[in-house]
Amino acid sequence: MGKNNQGTIKDIQKISEEVYSVKIYAPTVDEILPGQYISILCEGLTFRRPFSVSDFDNHIITVLIKKRGKGTEYILSRKVGSSIEFSAPLGNVFSVENKKTLLIGAGIGAAPLFYLNKKLKELKVKTFFAAGFLSKDDIIVTPHPTLSRKGRGEYDFVSTDDGSNGNKGSICDYLEKLIAEFKPEKIVSCAPRPVLKIVAQTAQQHGLDCEICMEKVMACGIGVCRGCVIQLMQGDRVINKTVCKDGPVFNGKEVVWQ
Amino acid sequence: MAVKTLDLSVEINGFEMKNPIITASGTYGYNNEFDVFCDVKALGAIVTKGITLEPRSGNEGERIFETTGGMINRIGLENIGIEAFLKEKLPVLNKCGIDFILNIAGNTPEDYIKLAQIAQKNNIKAIELNVSCPNVQHGCIEFGTNKQTLYELVQMVRKNYEHCLIVKLSPNVTSAEEIAEAAQNGGADAVSAINTVRGMGVKLDFLNGRFKKTTVSGGLSGQCIKPVALSFVDRISKVIDIPIIAIGGITSFEDVLEFFSVGAKAVQIGTANFTHPNAAEKLVNDLKKFMIQYNFSNLSELQQAVKGV
Ligand SMILES: Cc1cc2nc3c(=O)[nH]c(=O)nc-3n(C[C@H](O)[C@H](O)[C@H](O)COP(=O)(O)OP(=O)(O)OC[C@H]3O[C@@H](n4cnc5c(N)ncnc54)[C@H](O)[C@@H]3O)c2cc1C
Ligand SMILES: Cc1cc2nc3c(=O)[nH]c(=O)nc-3n(C[C@H](O)[C@H](O)[C@H](O)COP(=O)(O)O)c2cc1C
Ligand code: FES
Numbered sequence: 304m305g306k307n308n309q310g311t312i313k314d315i316q317k318i319s320e321e322v323y324s325v326k327i328y329a330p331t332v333d334e335i336l337p338g339q340y341i342s343i344l345c346e347g348l349t350f351r352r353p354f355s356v357s358d359f360d361n362h363i364i365t366v367l368i369k370k371r372g373k374g375t376e377y378i379l380s381r382k383v384g385s386s387i388e389f390s391a392p393l394g395n396v397f398s399v400e401n402k403k404t405l406l407i408g409a410g411i412g413a414a415p416l417f418y419l420n421k422k423l424k425e426l427k428v429k430t431f432f433a434a435g436f437l438s439k440d441d442i443i444v445t446p447h448p449t450l451s452r453k454g455r456g457e458y459d460f461v462s463t464d465d466g467s468n469g470n471k472g473s474i475c476d477y478l479e480k481l482i483a484e485f486k487p488e489k490i491v492s493c494a495p496r497p498v499l500k501i502v503a504q505t506a507q508q509h510g511l512d513c514e515i516c517m518e519k520v521m522a523c524g525i526g527v528c529r530g531c532v533i534q535l536m537q538g539d540r541v542i543n544k545t546v547c548k549d550g551p552v553f554n555g556k557e558v559v560w561q
Numbered sequence: 562m563a564v565k566t567l568d569l570s571v572e573i574n575g576f577e578m579k580n581p582i583i584t585a586s587g588t589y590g591y592n593n594e595f596d597v598f599c600d601v602k603a604l605g606a607i608v609t610k611g612i613t614l615e616p617r618s619g620n621e622g623e624r625i626f627e628t629t630g631g632m633i634n635r636i637g638l639e640n641i642g643i644e645a646f647l648k649e650k651l652p653v654l655n656k657c658g659i660d661f662i663l664n665i666a667g668n669t670p671e672d673y674i675k676l677a678q679i680a681q682k683n684n685i686k687a688i689e690l691n692v693s694c695p696n697v698q699h700g701c702i703e704f705g706t707n708k709q710t711l712y713e714l715v716q717m718v719r720k721n722y723e724h725c726l727i728v729k730l731s732p733n734v735t736s737a738e739e740i741a742e743a744a745q746n747g748g749a750d751a752v753s754a755i756n757t758v759r760g761m762g763v764k765l766d767f768l769n770g771r772f773k774k775t776t777v778s779g780g781l782s783g784q785c786i787k788p789v790a791l792s793f794v795d796r797i798s799k800v801i802d803i804p805i806i807a808i809g810g811i812t813s814f815e816d817v818l819e820f821f822s823v824g825a826k827a828v829q830i831g832t833a834n835f836t837h838p839n840a841a842e843k844l845v846n847d848l849k850k851f852m853i854q855y856n857f858s859n860l861s862e863l864q865q866a867v868k869g870v
């Protein structure tokens with residue numbers, strides 16, 4: 304009943320050095336929107352593991368999973384055809400609106416931006432998708448990119464720390480340039496915390512709307528245990544918000560960076 | 562052939578629960594939040610997140626840490642406060658027909674007394690005193706570890722509250738028996754045990770030739786504490802007569818039976834709700850199925866049978 308679902312693994316494909324695309328057939332899930340995530344039960348582990356939805360089409364959920372510890376190893380060791388239990392849909396959504404949008408991903412943080420980019424393009428909203436990775440083998444390219452630009456998939460701009468593909472350096476080094484050239488009304492980002500902080504501050508300096516997708520270790524996934532709170536500044540008050548339910552998407556202007 | 566009616570109910574000082582499966586404080590929200598996963602009103606009761614007189618914003622920094630077979634939390638009693646509870650949550654509980662136990666915590670005996678008075682005035686039929694929360698700097702832990710202080714606290718609350726009074730015990734004590742007796746002598750209608758076990762998680766990262774260390778010190782819960790809880794319940798059941806509500810790592814129906822076998826009258830499910838968000842409802846169904854299959858018509862019959870072995 305409700306948000307606890309049983310699905311079947313339809314496909315697992317390696318798409319970069321450490322990242323795999325996993326497709327799950329979920330007959331009981333009718334809708335998941337960009338920004339939302341699913342939380343997968345991993346045998347022997349107390350917490351379900353959250354993953355942003357990278358695509359959703361006709362009951363097929365795509366998540367991009369980076370191999371890290373026991374949970375991700377468990378999921379990635381499952382065979383195609385095996386069943387999988389998960390909570391979905393969880394969390395809030397990116398706002399989908401008619402504003403010229405600059406998407407900034409870094410590493411696995413690109414995952415939810417594929418889905419948002421697809422939705423925005425369907426609605427004919429102008430987007431520019433930029434992402435940063437460590438090296439050329441780390442670039443995450445979805446299994447069937449609608450575009451291929453020399454191993455750079457759907458991205459309109461790529462940077463790698465070592466310069467092995469695309470522009471050399473961190474994606475943060477190119478923020479000013481991207482803003483100046485694309486002239487966005489809004490920035491949406493999902494990336495490690497230090498990158499998000501720089502993106503949010505840069506957006507604020509330029510007076511741009513900014514939505515960021517945050518991560519925190521989670522237990523309940525529905526806002527009741529208060530294990531995943533971050534602080535937001537609303538008006539002149541600092542308040543706790545849960546990443547799992549109030550987020551993972553937040554207004555970049557409101558997040559208090561400790 | 563007439564179908565035997567199945568009686569799973571538990572009654573403690575006028576507080577009726579339709580079955581002995583309860584969800585533990587801090588793991589199930591304030592009211593019907595888990596309806597997105599299961600049918601909350603099918604449970605015996607839920608215990609609300611610990612409530613204090615004033616709202617609290619809880620601890621800063623990392624609050625949860627996964628361990629082998631469980632987790633550590635240091636939420637620090639973040640809660641909306643009693644006033645908001647009465648205004649926003651109580652009407653939902655009533656409207657949804659969810660039986661509940663109000664879990665209360667305070668810094669001083671006066672806090673507990675005031676909360677008990679408020680519960681009495683609002684006709685709340687059961688309260689659970691959290692005298693054993695290891696996550697806050699001052700206050701409730703001290704009440705739970707000293708038998709004299711606990712006895713006096715329970716006595717004062719008792720004078721101000723006439724319905725079902727449950728005292729939740731901490732395992733972080735030298736004598737489980739003495740603490741349980743103090744709760745009984747103070748006038749508790751039941752005890753629940755155990756709260757979390759003091760624990761610490763350490764995460765080391767080795768980056769660029771240096772160690773980085775993150776620690777989370779707080780309360781350990783989940784399957785790994787079940788043996789601690791079984792031993793605790795077993796020991797206190799030998800010295801007190803009031804009902805014991807067992808808590809600690811309960812996940813499967815076998816766990817429930819094990820706790821019945823050492824004297825529990827009901828059980829609470831905590832951390833298991835995170836792993837399996839419909840765990841508690843499943844236990845109600847498993848219990849029913851078992852009783853039908855093996856011809857037990859009421860709960861105490863089953864409890865006698867499993868305890869008598
Ligand atoms: C809203 C949200 C969306 C996410 N989306 C994706 C995604 O699309 N793709 C992806 O690969 N990863 C995503 N993550 C991170 C992913 O959940 C963690 O990598 C995963 O839980 C690690 O599990 P593990 O058992 O393999 O590793 P562990 O051994 O448990 O941990 C490895 C590292 O991951 C961190 N971690 C553990 N649990 C979590 C958690 N629940 N949330 C965040 N970090 C955690 C740990 O602190 C540690 O540094 C997301 C996290 C959140 C909160
Ligand atoms: C995240 C979390 C929050 C908790 N908050 C409270 C609380 O507010 N009051 C309380 O009495 N116990 C609290 N507890 C303790 C549980 O109610 C329970 O006693 C403990 O977790 C052991 O049971 P378990 O192993 O089934 O989780 C909390 C436990 C967890 C994991
Ligand atoms: S994980 Fe429980 S409140 Fe967010």
